[in-house]
Amino acid sequence: MNNINQILFPYVVQAVSKTFSVELTEQSIQFQDTRKEFEGDTTLVVFPITKFVKQGPEQLGNAIGDYLVQHCSVVKEYNVVKGFLNLVIEDTYWLDAFQTMLKVQHWGREEENSRPRIMVEYSSPNTNKPLHLGHLRNNFLGYSVAEILKAAGHKVTKVQIINDRGIHICKSMYAWQASGKNDTPESTGLKGDKLVGQYYVAFDQQYKAEIAELIQNGMTKEEAESNAPSMLAAQDMLRKWEDGDEAVTKLWKMMNQWVYAGFDVTYRNMGVDFDKLYFESETYLKGKEEVEKGLSKGVFFKKDDGSTWIDLTNEGLDEKAVLRKDGTAMYITQDIGTAILRFEDFPDTAAQIYTVGNEQEYHFKVLFKILSKLGWSQSDACHHLSYGMVELPEGKMKSREGTVVDADDLMDSMKDESKLMAEEQGKLDGLTTEEKDLTYHKIGMAALKYFLLRVDPKKNMMFNPQESIDFNGNTGPFIQYGYVRTQAILRKANWNKGGDMVLNGEVKMGGEERNLIKLLFAYPQFLSEAVKKYDPSVMAAFAYELTKAFNVFYQHCNILREENVDIKTFRLNLTSLTGQCIQSSMSLLGIQMPEKM
RNA sequence: GGCUCCGUAGUUCAAUGGAUAGAAUAAGCGUUUCCUAAACGUUUGAUAUGGGUUCGAUUCCCGUCGGAGCUACCA
Structure with missing residues (x-):
């Protein structure tokens, strides 16, 4: 629920209570964004309330709308379409919101280290094979989720287990x-x-x-x-x-x-890093120890042949072996060891996030159950960040058939392509060779990262090496281009970040400006949804919507050419904040912004 | 066999049980004497299938068809 809806909520309760003498439950009050074909900023869905009040949806909507316009100062007017009460919010509300955003240091982000530590594991490749497309999805996802958690105020430790x-x-x-x-x-x-x-x-x-x-x-x-x-x-x-x-x-x-x-x-090259590495060669013995301990506590049991097991049939899972009959460690044994070692290394860890493909969902169910039975209550908050496969047109990647898309090759070809395009456009003239090279890299990686992160992580996705990666439309470079526009304008205006924002009440907003402010104001809601779902695609969608809204604003409103100083200042501030938020939200995907392109 | 996930425009992706199912791309048409046209505007086009629950279903439940994965003393 966003801020405006929080403000409206009690008024809706009052409206129904005063007019119909009925007390509403929280669930019956549902807001949603107003569809763009209707007039309004936010919409109350009236249907659920009709269960409490014996009135037709339209009648009821009108009654509530009347009350809100009279009693709630931010509500300017309303209209009712079927069972939907569309509310128009006063411009002053949005202008106030805009002022608030400008004053905040990093609008949209929570205070650093204000929430507990979360450990994010990702990458963890097999050391026998070079990294491929699937690893790219893994690394970008893990890194991005770590950045998102950080932005939401968590302490974050990025780790990797090396299968050596x-x-x-x-x-x-x-x-x-x-x-x-x-x-x-x-x-x-x-x-x-x-x-x-x-x-x-x-x-x-x-x-x-x-x-x-x-x-x-x-x-x-x-x-x-x-x-x-x-x-x-x-x-x-x-x-x-x-x-x-x-x-x-x-x-x-x-x-x-x-x-x-x-x-x-x-x-x-990928732009990812780790705070601490764990080596399987060092943790598998720890796993064996922990299993021995658990054995004496009765968590595990030995079979006649000497192998060690845990019985999870009461949890709806099977029996699972944790040590071979010769006493050697298995895959899960070392995972137990690694997890416990991490809890001991960072005792303030509230949860561990494992970025691992969805084929291991069962494995992690078992692992979390075992940790819980061994007495690690943090395991309840642990999460398997499960993601789907990246498929090729010919199906799964198979090394035997030579259909593996190599990570290095792919990143190189992205860069080459962005170079080709940039040279064609010739807008980078004047930059040094190094600056150009860095720009090609940023653009190529933006295309690749955005492509892999804009999709719901849990779903399988299709990658066609010849056609998939685009530089136009809903892509990383499109968003970068929007950002570059904001910076070009600010450069020309000699704009100092944090420059004085002189807004007087005379500023009339157009729809384009209003939409932009509304979106910017929704940044925290997008972030908290991304955190809740461990889903970077939420931030990708936000950055894209924001950029589109800016492009529309840019197309329809003069900024530098605006003659009214107050309006010009207002628009420059809007441009500045938009640029800042594009950069900020894209950085949560691990995507960097060029200054020119 | 058992269990899990998935099926939406030609294609790649969206849609807390809510309005006329959104974008992008591809195809067609238009916008630059003016802040970067990697942009903006516009036209065409989709919920696999049969039931059920609901004021309302892409979403929840059951069946059918199709795809992927798990079900190792592999990792």
Whole structure:
């Protein structure tokens, strides 16, 4: 409910109480924004009230409207269409609201650190494969939700779990060693993650070939899969790694370094960062400990074969294994360890948000239940920020079929495209090469980030490499362009931010200005909805609506050419605040604004 | 088999149970002697299907059809 509706609420209650002697419940008073084809700023839906008052909707609407115009000073006039009471609010109300917004330091945002700490986990890629399109959605989402929570006043810690342990790492290590080539990122000129990824693929190919051969020699598929020499060698490596074998550990460290160095480049390009990293190689033992503790408390139980389980059948879930019969840790074991370690590292953490694909919804249900049974009450507030897949026209991305869209390549091509377009327009003449380059980057990333974030996170989305990313319409660059316009005007006016706002009552607002003020005033409502739903697309929609409203205003109202000084000042202030809010809301999506484009 | 999610213009996305289902793009037409036309205006075009609840259903419930995912001592 926005501010104006909060003001109106008691008057509506009064109106019904005084005219009909009926006390309304809170639920029966429903406001919504007035549709633009009708006159008004806000609309009371009358239907729910007809249940309490025996009157036709139109009659009732008129009665309430009359009362509001007489008793509530902000209501200027009203009209009733069917069961909808459209209320026109006085201009002075909006002008006052505008003044209030100008006085606030960062309009729309809450005071920093005024709300409890929330930990946001995102990214957490497999170290064997370079980052791809799906990771981009993950990273942009996680980063954006963290920024949104911050803007809403939360302390935020951005974390990532590095999956640097397990058989998959050993596969690449084995393949690298077996090739005997001693390739390094330096010797090949490849990014470290790309190089290691190649060896992971090489392993897979060799493994497949071995299986085929073994099957031909009479083995069943299952036998072949577990007896292929390369797999045996990788498993042997894993054992050695767990025993702390020096040579294996050294190789593991070296190859992990390569991957991280490669990822760092990609992260910098993406514009995301982390406050703290957790390494699976360091937390899985913690997980085992916590499971042992839970076992003695009776949270878990052992089966005859020695494996450890939890029974969640009473919670509507299944039994779930948490330790193998040989006592080794599983995926969920290390997640338990990591979660608890984080609660211990940051005792003021109210909740953890996990940005992980929706195929793991079951996993997180189980994890949160386990944490709760282990006595971590914060787990009730924990949230799996589940997002849908990014699909290609040919279906799912499959590395085997070469349909993986590489994150680095995609970001580069976005930048190239924005460069092409900018050069065609020639509006960046006069900037240095570095400035131009930065601008291309900002525009390309805006197109990509906005494309991935404007969609409801939980839904699968379609990405067509050839057609999807646009620079016109409902896109990042469109919004950037709106911002650039605001800045161009302010530059020409020699506008100092926070310059004196001299508004006298004579200022007559047009519909364009009014709409802009209404939207700006709604910023906090959009933000709180984005927080509630952990949904950046809410902010994307806000930035887009705001930019559209500004463009209409720009098209229809003179700003610099306005002769009346009061109106000109008013419009410059409006331009300034709009620019500020566009920048602010887009920064919540991790999108930066260029000064020119 | 069981469970979860999804199905909206040609296409990509919107819509706390509310008004004539919004945008963008594509296609057509128009706007620049004037603050950046990556803009603005305008025309055409959609709720998979059958029931139910409701004053009112894209939204909630049930069935059918279609798509995705989960249901590992994998991660």
